[in-house]
Amino acid sequence: MIITKEQVLQALGNVEEPDLKKDLVTLNMIQDIHIEGLNVSFSVILTTPACPLKALIENACRNAISHFISKEAVVSVNMTSRVTTQKNTGVPGVKNIIAVASGKGGVGKSTVAANLALGLAKSGAKVGLIDADIYGPSVPIMFGLEGARPQASVVDGKTRIEPIEKYGIKLLSIGFFTDPNQPVPWRGPMVSTAVKQLFNDADWGELDYLVIDLPPGTGDIHITITQTFPVTGAVIVTTPQNVALADAKKGVGMFMMPAINVPILGVVENMSYFTPAELPDNKYYIFGKGGGQKLASQLDVPFLGEIPLVKSISDSGDAGIPTILQEDGVMTKAFTDMAQRVAQQVAISNAKALGNGAIATV
Amino acid sequence: MIITKEQVLQALGNVEEPDLKKDLVTLNMIQDIHIEGLNVSFSVILTTPACPLKALIENACRNAISHFISKEAVVSVNMTSRVTTQKNTGVPGVKNIIAVASGKGGVGKSTVAANLALGLAKSGAKVGLIDADIYGPSVPIMFGLEGARPQASVVDGKTRIEPIEKYGIKLLSIGFFTDPNQPVPWRGPMVSTAVKQLFNDADWGELDYLVIDLPPGTGDIHITITQTFPVTGAVIVTTPQNVALADAKKGVGMFMMPAINVPILGVVENMSYFTPAELPDNKYYIFGKGGGQKLASQLDVPFLGEIPLVKSISDSGDAGIPTILQEDGVMTKAFTDMAQRVAQQVAISNAKALGNGAIATV
Ligand SMILES: Nc1ncnc2c1ncn2[C@@H]1O[C@H](COP(=O)(O)OP(=O)(O)OP(=O)(O)O)[C@@H](O)[C@H]1O
Ligand SMILES: Nc1ncnc2c1ncn2[C@@H]1O[C@H](COP(=O)(O)OP(=O)(O)OP(=O)(O)O)[C@@H](O)[C@H]1O
Ligand SMILES: [Mg+2]
Ligand SMILES: [Mg+2]
Numbered sequence: 001m002i003i004t005k006e007q008v009l010q011a012l013g014n015v016e017e018p019d020l021k022k023d024l025v026t027l028n029m030i031q032d033i034h035i036e037g038l039n040v041s042f043s044v045i046l047t048t049p050a051c052p053l054k055a056l057i058e059n060a061c062r063n064a065i066s067h068f069i070s071k072e073a074v075v076s077v078n079m080t081s082r083v084t085t086q087k088n089t090g091v092p093g094v095k096n097i098i099a100v101a102s103g104k105g106g107v108g109k110s111t112v113a114a115n116l117a118l119g120l121a122k123s124g125a126k127v128g129l130i131d132a133d134i135y136g137p138s139v140p141i142m143f144g145l146e147g148a149r150p151q152a153s154v155v156d157g158k159t160r161i162e163p164i165e166k167y168g169i170k171l172l173s174i175g176f177f178t179d180p181n182q183p184v185p186w187r188g189p190m191v192s193t194a195v196k197q198l199f200n201d202a203d204w205g206e207l208d209y210l211v212i213d214l215p216p217g218t219g220d221i222h223i224t225i226t227q228t229f230p231v232t233g234a235v236i237v238t239t240p241q242n243v244a245l246a247d248a249k250k251g252v253g254m255f256m257m258p259a260i261n262v263p264i265l266g267v268v269e270n271m272s273y274f275t276p277a278e279l280p281d282n283k284y285y286i287f288g289k290g291g292g293q294k295l296a297s298q299l300d301v302p303f304l305g306e307i308p309l310v311k312s313i314s315d316s317g318d319a320g321i322p323t324i325l326q327e328d329g330v331m332t333k334a335f336t337d338m339a340q341r342v343a344q345q346v347a348i349s350n351a352k353a354l355g356n357g358a359i360a361t362v
Numbered sequence: 363m364i365i366t367k368e369q370v371l372q373a374l375g376n377v378e379e380p381d382l383k384k385d386l387v388t389l390n391m392i393q394d395i396h397i398e399g400l401n402v403s404f405s406v407i408l409t410t411p412a413c414p415l416k417a418l419i420e421n422a423c424r425n426a427i428s429h430f431i432s433k434e435a436v437v438s439v440n441m442t443s444r445v446t447t448q449k450n451t452g453v454p455g456v457k458n459i460i461a462v463a464s465g466k467g468g469v470g471k472s473t474v475a476a477n478l479a480l481g482l483a484k485s486g487a488k489v490g491l492i493d494a495d496i497y498g499p500s501v502p503i504m505f506g507l508e509g510a511r512p513q514a515s516v517v518d519g520k521t522r523i524e525p526i527e528k529y530g531i532k533l534l535s536i537g538f539f540t541d542p543n544q545p546v547p548w549r550g551p552m553v554s555t556a557v558k559q560l561f562n563d564a565d566w567g568e569l570d571y572l573v574i575d576l577p578p579g580t581g582d583i584h585i586t587i588t589q590t591f592p593v594t595g596a597v598i599v600t601t602p603q604n605v606a607l608a609d610a611k612k613g614v615g616m617f618m619m620p621a622i623n624v625p626i627l628g629v630v631e632n633m634s635y636f637t638p639a640e641l642p643d644n645k646y647y648i649f650g651k652g653g654g655q656k657l658a659s660q661l662d663v664p665f666l667g668e669i670p671l672v673k674s675i676s677d678s679g680d681a682g683i684p685t686i687l688q689e690d691g692v693m694t695k696a697f698t699d700m701a702q703r704v705a706q707q708v709a710i711s712n713a714k715a716l717g718n719g720a721i722a723t724v
Contacts, residue, residue: 103498105467105578110605135579136465136609180608182615191581216467216578217497219553242680243472246542247498253544276638276646284638287676314649318604 003040003069005033011068012042015060018053019344020351024061032078039074040065046081047347048208050123052340054079083125083208084346086353090229091199094128094207096346099225099234099262101255103247105216107239108270108307110138111317112338113213115324116235119339121168122324125208128163128170130198132225133215134191137175143167144320150176150202161202167325170207172198192224199229209346216247218254226260233265233349235304235342240269240291248295265345266302267295268338274309283308302345305338307331365431367395370402373430377422380415381706382713386423394440401436402427408443409709410570412485414702416441445487445570446708448715452591453561456490456569458708461587461596461624463617465609467578469601470632470669472500473679474700475575477686478597481701483530484686487570490525490532492560494587495577496553499537505529506682512538523564529687532569534560554586561591571708578609580616588622595627595711597666597704602631602653610657627707628664629657630700636671645670664707667700669693 013025024030024044032043044057051057058077065075085095100113110133117129131139140146143166150172151162163170174194204210212231215221225231234255238248248267255262269292273283286309296303307313310331316323324335375387386392386406394405406419413419420439427437447457462475472495479491493501502508505528512534513524525532536556566572574593577583587593596617600610610629617624631654635645648671658665669675672693678685686697 105469105498106601106606107468135581136467136612138605141605141608181611219497219581239468241676243500243503244468246503249543250498274636274646274648276641276644278641278644279638282638282640284636284673286636286671286673288680309648311646311648314603318650 003035011064015064019348041076043078047084048343049081049125050340050343084350086350087230094210096232097210099212099231101214101251102237103251104244107237109237110213112237114322115335116339117211118324119336120209128207128210131173131213134174137173139173140175142317191220231262233263236267239271240288245291263349264301266304268304269306271309272306304341365397373426377426381710403438405440409446410705411443411487412702412705446712448712449592456572458594459572461574461593463576463613464599465613466606469599471599472575474599476684477697478701479573480686481698482571490569490572493535493575496536499535501535502537504679553582593624595625598629601633602650607653626663628666630666631668633671634668666703
């Protein structure tokens with residue numbers, strides 16, 4: 001029998017991308033079809049390397065060829081990706097800006113931002129992380145970069161800051177420019193200027209995702225960033241108790257304001273419960289139960305996962321090696337799953353913004 | 363035998379105030395001496411009703427009379443207090459302003475501030491509490507005052523805001539003036555104006571202590587308050603991990619800056635450990651161990667106590683009834699002890715500022 005390219009396209013036209021609710025061919029996700037006798041090979045261009053549906057889609061493609069063309073076909077699928085983008089992010093070369101936020105302090109924004117950035121990078125994406133917390137920068141300690149000073153060069157008469165590379169991602173923190181033992185008693189306008197420089201004066205190169213670790217509150221830094229750079233979406237971090245949920249709602253309210261208008265990618269619940277090693281079946285809901293899920297359903301946005309209260313997360317923050325890089329299988333998986341769900345929501349949001357058509361391949 | 367006033371003064375001249383390292387007579391703390399036969403009565407004017415040394419000092423007085431005058435004397439001691447002050451706080455009628463701060467978010471500043479204010483009031487002091495966290499006010503939820511709106515009246519052509527009274531203290535929060543579901547995307551200058559009004563336009567009346575719950579960071583609100591009102595001292599709250607200690611140090615650094623110069627009253631460690639009900643002897647140091655004590659000794663300031671991670675503290679914050687008011691004996695005692703240590707440090711700080719002389723009796 002002779003297999004044709006048309007047959008392959010027709011067969012794969014039956015495979016639906018579950019998130020985008022269209023078939024792979026319409027979505028322009030099938031490329032490089034090669035046929036040699038019974039050997040069929042093609043590439044599936046996902047919208048993110050961190051796609052949680054990767055295995056599912058690959059399987060569906062194999063099944064479609066086998067079912068609609070021939071059980072004898074030897075199928076080789078090259079699962080690859082091209083991260084989508086919907087608009088100019090204001091930072092040249094950067095496809096998507098993801099803000100990690102919460103009105104409330106200390107809920108784990110920095111922990112989520114660091115592990116999210118590393119989780120996306122682990123899947124193969126090009127990732128940057130900006131620590132925009134002027135008053136309490138966390139990246140220097142969390143990445144073991146205390147005392148690090150980024151290189152600055154002058155290109156065309158303009159100062160260019162080189163982000164620091166660690167664990168495969170590019171990093172900038174206001175903490176790299178200030179004395180860790182001294183407070184930064186800056187008022188708003190100075191803060192705005194400093195934070196814009198982290199975006200504009202840095203040499204970010206090509207990035208699929210630039211993750212922003214925001215400070216608590218809804219102040220100058222938030223207003224400056226969201227009004228200066230078109231943020232792709234915001235991940236809201238909360239702990240389960242009401243006082244945290246109340247602040248998280250305010251954080252969400254800020255992103256939803258007409259002048260700001262940043263889509264909410266979903267809610268992460270952190271510090272959900274504690275399990276002592278001696279009582280592995282017990283979950284102590286110290287801060288209450290189910291608040292994150294409640295918030296997500298109130299806001300009608302996806303729930304991106306719950307992260308338990310675990311000593312290794314706190315320890316790894318102090319030790320300079322984020323949890324997702326460590327051997328603790330359970331926590332690594334929790335953060336990897338979360339990163340995939342975030343990437344998925346970015347892809348969905350981009351697809352929506354681009355209308356019903358095929359996926360943009362910028 | 364006949365007991366004279368001189369004998370009583372001489373006897374009590376042997377009793378030292380342990381903190382101030384001077385005897386009670388020199389410190390002008392003995393008043394209203396009355397003698398009728400063997401009945402001796404007098405008042406001891408402490409520097410705070412929350413004095414943790416109250417029982418100790420009373421005992422020492424009784425012993426001094428018995429030892430230096432006569433075992434037969436029938437002593438009646440009236441332990442009372444007149445809270446000291448060292449300078450004009452900028453708010454008429456307010457003797458001392460205590461700022462509760464930490465560079466870090468979510469470490470329990472609001473929880474400590476609320477329980478500190480109530481602990482001071484429980485001892486008999488007149489107490490106010492200002493929630494200066496514009497972006498994430500906690501007082502409305504923590505005191506069960508969601509939706510409360512303070513009365514405003516016009517006196518001599520000037521608007522006067524009436525603080526809300528609850529559980530025996532006077533309260534103002536920026537949250538009483540804003541929509542709890544809406545963010546407050548204000549830039550610095552507007553924030554400064556709003557926060558000053560909580561001090562200047564409110565009718566605080568006579569207060570021994572005005573406790574200020576500060577937001578995280580070292581930004582506009584901190585600068586405005588410390589530069590506008592002579593804050594008596596700052597209580598630093600931290601959790602045990604390094605990232606929190608690093609931020610707490612920055613918070614301390616801000617208070618120590620020459621232009622600000624607010625004394626540090628001490629360090630409270632919060633969320634120190636967790637003890638499951640099923641394993642009452644186990645302490646799980648989820649966020650690390652001993653960080654607060656380490657910080658206090660690095661800064662050479664008193665350690666004011668550790669507060670464990672307890673579900674009832676989180677629950678009571680959400681329920682609107684602070685922990686110190688609840689039946690949980692252990693936590694009530696922990697917060698009461700902490701409030702007494704803070705009051706003690708304020709008294710010591712005031713005595714130092716007033717020089718070696720007797721205690722001011724404003
Ligand atoms: N799930 C967890 N289990 C144990 N410790 C955690 C967990 N999540 C965060 N932590 C620790 O709690 C502290 C606060 O977390 P983090 O700094 O990420 O919060 P944040 O929201 O960024 O705080 P801030 O408002 O100050 O920026 C850190 O020491 C962190 O290591
Ligand atoms: N010792 C404790 N045990 C259990 N829960 C606690 C404890 N201390 C504080 N909490 C809870 O942790 C959360 C954070 O505490 P709190 O709001 O007092 O912190 P904060 O430093 O004022 O935060 P922010 O930086 O947002 O102002 C609250 O829900 C509070 O009820
Ligand atoms: Mg942070
Ligand atoms: Mg607070």
